[in-house]
Structures are given as C-alpha cells and as structure tokens.
Amino acid sequence: MxxxxxxxxxxxxxxxxxxxxxxxxxxxxxAQANFETFNLSEASPTSRVSGFTTGIVALSNIAGRDGRGTICAGFADTTPDHIMVLEQDFDSLILQVDSGGNDTSLLIQGPNDSTVRCGQDTNRRNPDARVEDQGWQTGTYRIWVGSHHQGQRYNYSLSVSP
Missing domain, CATH: 1.20.5 (Single alpha-helices involved in coiled-coils or other helix-helix interfaces)
Structure with missing residues (x-):
C-alpha cells in the first residue's frame, strides 16, 4: 500500500x-530587443533609435522572404535590435537606416509572424537600408538591422516616420 x-x-x-x-x-x-524599444502614436508619430550591427545569422533564416517576395538579405543577431509598438494603425511608414553609407539591411516582422517587410539599399549611391510601406496595423513589430557582410559592425541610427 x-x-x-x-x-x-x-x-x-x-x-x-x-x-x-x-x-x-x-x-x-x-518582446526583448538588443537596443531600444519605442512606441508610435498619433501624438508621437516619429522616432529615432540607435545601435550597431553585429550579426552572423542570415536574415533569410529568420524570415525567408517578405510579402512582396523579396529575399531578406544580410546578417543580424537572432534577437531583434529594436521593438516598435504601434498604438494605432498607420497608413504608411518609412524606416530609414543611417550608418554613414555602409551596406545595411532591414527586416521587420509584425504584428504577427507571417507579416514580414525587408529592405536594402536606398539607392546605388546610398547602400543604407530603407523600408517604405503602407498598411501598418496596431501591434508589436520586431526590427533587425543587419549588414551585408557577416559579423560586420556598423554604428547606425534608425528613423521612423509616417
């Protein structure tokens, strides 16, 4: 017994x-991030945050392609660099990296895992990454700022505006 x-x-x-x-x-x-978390709202629709690229993981391993079929190129850390919280829907947003003209990339995932936006060179003269898109829904977005060369460290600022 x-x-x-x-x-x-x-x-x-x-x-x-x-x-x-x-x-x-x-x-x-x-949500955790390597650097700053920020909120956007009607009262505060812009933000500028900073960090540095350090990654050795291919962005295509985090999210293969974005909603337009663009391959997410570059290398970043497995943890997102920034968390962006949209307190309301935004018709359009522009996310622009400024690293002094280094070859950077962007991956934005949210407000769900299946919504992905990737960005690369602004133009041929400026290889800093940029994402400009419409239809940003309220929610939490994870942002990776990467470099096109594995392990390359670039200081950057990331600006976000409507």
Missing amino acids: ATTDKYRRHGSMALATGLLLGIVGTLPVL
Missing part, C-alpha cells in the same frame, strides 16, 4: 507540474 501511495504522489506532482508548465506556456511572451 505504501508503494501505491508513493506512485500516486509522484503522479499527482507530475500532473501539477505539467499543468503549471502548460499555463506558463500560454502566457504572452514579452
């Missing part, structure tokens, strides 16, 4: 542990 009680206790503890892990697994995950 003592052996049966022992197994019941272990079974009860295993069940309780499983239930606890299941509950914790359903809680929302707080």
